[in-house]
Amino acid sequence: MSAAIHCDPEESRQRELIAEFGRSLFDRGLSAGSSGNLSVRLDDGWLLxxxxxSLGRLDPARLSKLDWEGRLVSGPRPSKEAFIHRAMYQERAGAGAIVHLHATHAAAVSCMCGLDHSDCLPPLTPYxxxxxxxxxxxxxxRPGDPALxxxxxxLSRRHSAVLLANHGPVVSGASLEAAVYxxxxxxxxxxxxxxxxxxxxxxxDARQIDELKSAFALDI
Structure with a gap:
């Protein structure tokens, strides 16, 4: 049972969503052990x-809340990869949430030689x-390297997602649901x-991708 959360209704809702989506990702094997982290933008900072x-055992009342200088406002010590989230939020005003995973197949691709660093997965599906x-x-x-x-x-200025070599993906979205999907x-x-x-x-091909951009007003 979660402890009482003394915050506004929207922050409370986002805390519950982080726990809900974290548990779903963990239960389906997309986040093993204590790997991966989730964050959500708030009016007065962000949750991480x-x-x-473990994403499978998050307590909504025990999330880290930070300000936009990266300082801890409340809650336990945040993920050491907090600066990754902050850097992406700073460059993407429309990002409402960020998901960082060490999911098996994406992490495997990130370890491969010969990838195109500008576009490392082909457009296999319209989705x-x-x-x-x-x-x-x-x-x-290395994990925690400030240069990251x-x-x-x-890269976030032009892309909503990036793949970290020998590590895993970092994906932003307008909401936590969108970022998870x-x-x-x-x-x-x-x-x-x-x-x-x-x-x-x-x-x-290029024509099919242009058709998707036009039909769904994609900015990619």
Whole structure:
């Protein structure tokens, strides 16, 4: 049972959603152990999952709340990857939430040689194009490396999602639901990509992608 949360109704709702989506991601094997982190933008700062917390056992009352300088306002110590979220929020005004996972197939792709660093997964399905667009690969940085903030901020100006080499995806969305759905679509596309290795494939061509952009007003 969660402890009482003394905050406005919208913040309370977002806290409950973080716990709900975290449990769903964990239960379906998209976030093993204490890996991965979720965050949501608020009017007066942002919420983030705590350090060493399993997404499957989040307490809505025990989330980290930070201000826009990255300072802890309330709750336990935040994930050491808080700066990744902050850097993406600073560059993407429309980002209402961010999902960072170490999901198996996306992490596997992030370890491969020979990827196009500007677009490391092909447009195999219209759903990947609609939810992710182009996926850049960010060169390897050790966990917690401050240089990662600048690198991810630069890419976030043009992309809603990035893949961290030898690590996993960071995906933003207008809401937590949208960010989770996009992260799930990225993981499924990574799975398809690995399943289809050494098999001739037919990704969407430029005309088909332009048609999707026009039909769904995509900014990718």
């Amino acid at each position: 999952t705590p350090t060493n917390a 990947f194009v609609m939810k992710i667009g182009r996926l850049p690969l960010l060169p390897y940085h 903030a600048g690198a991810i901020g630069e 996009a992260a799930e679509e990225l993981e499924e596309t990574a799975k398809l990509f690995l399943l289809l290795r050494n098999v001739p494939v037919r990704p969407l």
